[in-house]
Amino acid sequence: MSMSKFIKGIVLTAILLTGHGLALAEESDVCSAFQDGKVNSSLLATMLSAAHDGYLYRIQQESSRVGFCVDSKLSRIEGTFKEFQGGMALEPGDKVNGQTMVMIKADSLETEGTIIENMIKGEGFFDVEHHPEVLFVSTGFHWTGTDTAVLKGNLTLRGITKPVIFNVKLTSLDGKRVDQAEKILVKATTTINRADYGMEKLSKLVDGNVKLCMSVEAMKYGA
Numbered sequence: 001m002s003m004s005k006f007i008k009g010i011v012l013t014a015i016l017l018t019g020h021g022l023a024l025a026e027e028s029d030v031c032s033a034f035q036d037g038k039v040n041s042s043l044l045a046t047m048l049s050a051a052h053d054g055y056l057y058r059i060q061q062e063s064s065r066v067g068f069c070v071d072s073k074l075s076r077i078e079g080t081f082k083e084f085q086g087g088m089a090l091e092p093g094d095k096v097n098g099q100t101m102v103m104i105k106a107d108s109l110e111t112e113g114t115i116i117e118n119m120i121k122g123e124g125f126f127d128v129e130h131h132p133e134v135l136f137v138s139t140g141f142h143w144t145g146t147d148t149a150v151l152k153g154n155l156t157l158r159g160i161t162k163p164v165i166f167n168v169k170l171t172s173l174d175g176k177r178v179d180q181a182e183k184i185l186v187k188a189t190t191t192i193n194r195a196d197y198g199m200e201k202l203s204k205l206v207d208g209n210v211k212l213c214m215s216v217e218a219m220k221y222g223a
Contacts, residue, residue, distance in 0.1 A: 012199055022104040033085050033103040039137055046099050050089030050221075057218035059102070064216035067106060070194070071207040078115075079120060083108035086136075088218060089184065090170075092179045098141025100151060102214075104134040124201035127195075131158045139163070147171060147178055151188060157197040166190045173217065181220070188214045 003173070031044045051058035063129050067080035086102035106128040111117040121128045139154035151166040166188040172181035 001206050015049065031101075034101055034135075034137075035080070038103075038133075039101060040133060043099065043137065045205050047087065047089055047101065050099070054222060055091045056087055056089050056221040057186075058221050060217045060219055061085065064214070064218075065191065066102070066214045066216065068212050070210045072202075073205050077111065077116060077120075077206070079111045079117075081105065081108050081134075082110060085222070090179055091185075097136070098138065098149060098151060100136070100138040100153065101138040106132055106134055112131070125199045127158055136164075146157060155192065158199065160197045162192070162196050164190050164192060166212075166214075183217060183219050186216050186218055 025155050031039075031047050034044060034047075048057060056147055063082060064084075065080060066084050069076055069078045069080065071077075081104045083105035084102060086100065089099040089199045091097040106126045107121065109117060109121055109128070111120065111127060111128065120126055125128075126134075135156040136153055137156075138151055140150075140152040142150050144150055147170050149168045149170065151168045153164060153166070155159050155164045161184075167190070168186060168188045169188075171185040172178045173183040175181070178184060189211065191209050191211050193208050195203075195208055
């Protein structure tokens, strides 16, 4: 991001925090989930600047899916989260961009069975009572093809932050080029070791590797 855009984002943030300007106040929800020290202010400025300049894509929760799957000796366990928000700043052209933030409400997890669901939400796994949010903030984005990319970032789970790398495929949903579309589909996958995040329960029954997957529709802010 250029210095002028950075400064513009800082100014936008300052105005929003001081409550001035009706038009800008409408943009305050863009980064509301990531404030209160959860994300560095310069990254919030990037997202606000992208919203102002017209290249911020916001996740549409109702038509998106965020979840995970892990194998056990009994069956494959799959879970989906019903509450999440975030977006991607995708500037037109082949520039290195793609700043992404996603916040997930851990307690919104749903699985096929109540017993398994309560166990995964419990202290031995997600511990939703003490760690109600899962946060992903990107640190790098690199196109690997016309519609594929590698998205690097930090995943915070159970209060522990570790670097992860997502393989991403982006698809235009309105016939335009991906970087010019009003609506896009973003599919992203990665695999983490749950022990890295303090989830070591039932290690003899449940595999240590957990696949994280997102299939989200994102709409250009203001479209």
